[in-house]
Amino acid sequence: MAVNRSGLQTVSRALAVLRCFQGDAExxxxxxxxxxxxxxxxxxxLLQALLESEFVEQDEQTGRYRLGVALAEYGQLSYRRHLVYLAEPHxxxxxxxxxxxxxxxxxxxxxxxxxVFTRWREAHGHDLSEVRFPLHASAIGKALLAWSSVTREELEALPYHQGTDRTPSDADSLTAELEAARTAGYTINDEQTEWGYRIIGVPVFDPAGNARFALGIRGTTQLMxxxxxxxxxxxxxxxATTIATTLFRDAARTH
Incomplete structure (x- = not known):
């Protein structure tokens, strides 16, 4: 069957438009x-098509666009499907x-x-930029890398221009941090994404022994x-061990 490249390009462009809203801006x-x-x-x-499907909304007064309710619905479905809600009590x-x-x-x-968050919002309110972090600059990202199978090429392709002057600046410095983390059993973000805060990252292992998730705990430098x-x-x-047992035990029961 012939591939409709025009249709694929339209879908790709529509998804790219959605990615413009990752900072939750209008x-x-x-x-x-x-x-x-x-x-x-x-x-x-593209915006009209996304508007009709409710992936975006338009402010009637300003004419500007924001993420729509359809994405919230799909997000909840994914959240339930992957059983992440089971981690919340822990x-x-x-x-x-x-x-x-x-x-x-x-x-x-x-x-x-x-x-999943607990009180992360106390410091940041509704700032959704706190949802996404560069792997090399964040404790949770480094935990996902340190305890997973990653290639040298993957490490070299990371966006090292993002972060502070404490952030690993190349694949060699990141590799050294990951090796130290595996020895210590945890990763650390010491003001590498935000001044005044430290974050610890630990892996949540799947049954194959890879870091399927990472658990992060965040506090001020005075607390931590x-x-x-x-x-x-x-x-x-x-x-993290309790969460892994809960998630993957229940995941096995549903398949």
Whole structure:
């Protein structure tokens, strides 16, 4: 059967338009067209199609666009399908025990995506930029890399321009951090994505022994002083083991 390349291009462009909203901003047609290097007319047609399917919404007063309710529906379906909600009681307990904010993340391309949060929002409110983090710059991302099968080529392709001056700047420095993490049993983000905060990352292993998820605990540098890091990491590893047992036991029952 012949492939409709025009149709594939349209789908690809529509998905690219959706990715413009990853920062949860409201955007105008001009901004989106410029970001995707598309003609205004093409961008407008794509937005109209996304609007009709409720993947985006349009503010009637400003004419600007934002993510729509259909994505929330699909997000909830994915959330339930992957049984991530089963981890919530365990991360809430860890947050209460440590006084930190806790999240559960998975890998998506060169980023780590937070799927479950506890009190992460206390500091950031509705800033959805805190959902996605570069793998090389975040504790959760480095945990996903350190305990998974990744190639040198994958490490070299990461966007090292993102981060602070404490962030690994190339594949060699990242490899050194990952090796140190495997020895310690946890990763650390010491103000590598945000000044004044430290984050510990530990793997949540699937039955094959790979880091299917990563558990992150986040606190201020005053709370997470260096002397407390090993203790907090031990608590996080215990919770990660409990989450893995819960998720993959129940996943096996549903298949």
């Amino acid at each position: 955007l105008g047609v001009t901004e989106i067209a410029r970001a995707q290097n598309l003609p205004m007319s093409t961008t407008h047609r 991360i809430e307990q860890l947050a209460a025990e440590t006084g930190t904010a806790v999240s559960l993340a998975t890998r998506h391309g060169s980023d780590a995506i937070n799927l 002083i260096p002397e407390r890091i090993p203790f907090l990491a031990d608590l996080a590893r215990v919770t």
